[in-house]
Amino acid sequence: MWNGYVNNADRALLKVIKYSSPTSAGAECIDPDCSWVEQWVHRAGPRKEIYFEPEEVKAAIVTCGGLCPGLNDVIRQIVFTLETYGVKNIVGIPFGYRGFFEKGLKEMPLSRCLVENINLNGGSFLGVSRGGAKTSEIVDSIQARRIDMLFVLGGNGTHAGANAIHEECRKRKLKVSVVAVPKTIDNDILLMDKTFGFDTAVEEAQRAINSAYIEARSAYHGIGLVKLMGRSSGFIAMHASLSSGQVNVCLIPEVPFTLDGEFGVLRHLEHLLKTKGFCVVCVAEAAGQDLLQKSGATDASGNVIFSDIGVHMQQKIKMHFKDIGVPADVKYIDPTYMVRACRANASDAILCTVLGQNAVHGAFAGFSGITSCICNTHYVYLPITEVIKAPKRVNPNSRMWHRCLTSTGQPDFH
Numbered sequence: 001m002w003n004g005y006v007n008n009a010d011r012a013l014l015k016v017i018k019y020s021s022p023t024s025a026g027a028e029c030i031d032p033d034c035s036w037v038e039q040w041v042h043r044a045g046p047r048k049e050i051y052f053e054p055e056e057v058k059a060a061i062v063t064c065g066g067l068c069p070g071l072n073d074v075i076r077q078i079v080f081t082l083e084t085y086g087v088k089n090i091v092g093i094p095f096g097y098r099g100f101f102e103k104g105l106k107e108m109p110l111s112r113c114l115v116e117n118i119n120l121n122g123g124s125f126l127g128v129s130r131g132g133a134k135t136s137e138i139v140d141s142i143q144a145r146r147i148d149m150l151f152v153l154g155g156n157g158t159h160a161g162a163n164a165i166h167e168e169c170r171k172r173k174l175k176v177s178v179v180a181v182p183k184t185i186d187n188d189i190l191l192m193d194k195t196f197g198f199d200t201a202v203e204e205a206q207r208a209i210n211s212a213y214i215e216a217r218s219a220y221h222g223i224g225l226v227k228l229m230g231r232s233s234g235f236i237a238m239h240a241s242l243s244s245g246q247v248n249v250c251l252i253p254e255v256p257f258t259l260d261g262e263f264g265v266l267r268h269l270e271h272l273l274k275t276k277g278f279c280v281v282c283v284a285e286a287a288g289q290d291l292l293q294k295s296g297a298t299d300a301s302g303n304v305i306f307s308d309i310g311v312h313m314q315q316k317i318k319m320h321f322k323d324i325g326v327p328a329d330v331k332y333i334d335p336t337y338m339v340r341a342c343r344a345n346a347s348d349a350i351l352c353t354v355l356g357q358n359a360v361h362g363a364f365a366g367f368s369g370i371t372s373c374i375c376n377t378h379y380v381y382l383p384i385t386e387v388i389k390a391p392k393r394v395n396p397n398s399r400m401w402h403r404c405l406t407s408t409g410q411p412d413f414h
């Protein structure tokens, strides 16, 4: 009876731990008594019955927001899978949502032959951009181009845009399937195990930490300082600190800290120089913003532009050790764009492959307003509305953050 198709009624369980009490580590309780309410989500994969006639489909792919390792792997798999269904009209929209309305930007015909090797490089074959998303203009353009399926690769902002496009298409009664694939090195999207690009970013960030360690270890009273990305969450900093095992202080936006004073970071660095002779600090870009003057600036998408905590800490550390008359050799590394411009590692490449293929299966199944992701190790479709409610953040009460603290050996900094 087995036919290899996913049944429309197949489901995966969204929450897999039943916490006995709200005090359990990382407990997320649905009500104060922590009672167990099952929540099921749609299983991703090919359906026996498909909603579109492949020969008549025009499919478009767009990549938005910042770069992320794996974008090309996903584009490639979407094209491969569409062709396998028999779709002949596949196009790429250049430079994010901008490509829908900016005059002079032409859609790019895509084929297996054209995208065959794009996964060998980082970046996006189609180009990316921030800002400029006007939903009605985008949908006018989708209508004018006669697009039936739109595959949107991006983060929080892109997903909000994709949902707005989906809603507008429904309002206009257009039979357009809008399917997203979550991309962001920050791993800040709710409900999913991870976003593609995150693993690769952590691996690359680890190299920067290793360089900082070598510099610090080799200098007299060396202090290596590394700033890592993470717009609203410290996942990259936490995971890179954990995986490298070379970090003595990890600072993330979810956990406030002070630099000065008896319990501040600087006093702890003094202690580390005294006891170990050197140390390594890893700071997330959004950490300690309360210690800095706000820039008040936003990028083209409306995201807050942070004041530079890395440069600030570098200066503060130098000044502090000068003031107390202790030599300190501070080496600051900001690997920001190197971390996200690289090609996907093996685990991300596989994740991208599955998510890209499932995105196409989801569109053919007739879904719209969904995102293709991994949840509790199962591949599923989630409604975009559920994943954009808030950015996902590191839970300071989680086991993972405590594992990180155990690993670095850092105290509370307040």
Ligand SMILES: Nc1ncnc2c1ncn2[C@@H]1O[C@H](COP(=O)(O)OP(=O)(O)O)[C@@H](O)[C@H]1O
Residues within 6 Å of the ligand: 064, 065, 066, 096, 097, 098, 129, 130, 131, 132, 133, 154, 155, 156, 157, 158, 159, 160, 161, 162, 164, 183, 184, 300, 301, 303
């Ligand atoms: N709330 C929103 N509604 C519609 N479009 C949005 C929204 N937020 C962001 N966008 C658009 O999505 C694109 C990517 O957003 P951005 O925040 O830069 O990156 P990311 O998707 O990686 O978070 C931009 O073109 C931006 O204009």
Ligand SMILES: O=P(O)(O)OC[C@H]1O[C@](O)(COP(=O)(O)O)[C@@H](O)[C@@H]1O
Residues within 6 Å of the ligand: 065, 066, 067, 155, 156, 157, 183, 184, 185, 186, 229, 230, 231, 285, 299, 340
């Ligand atoms: O300098 P840019 O290109 O605007 O991007 C900076 C931001 O991009 C990121 O790498 C990823 O953010 P997105 O997922 O929103 O693209 C953030 O960590 C960082 O704050």
Ligand SMILES: [Mg+2]
Residues within 6 Å of the ligand: 065, 155, 156, 157, 184, 231
């Ligand atoms: Mg974002």
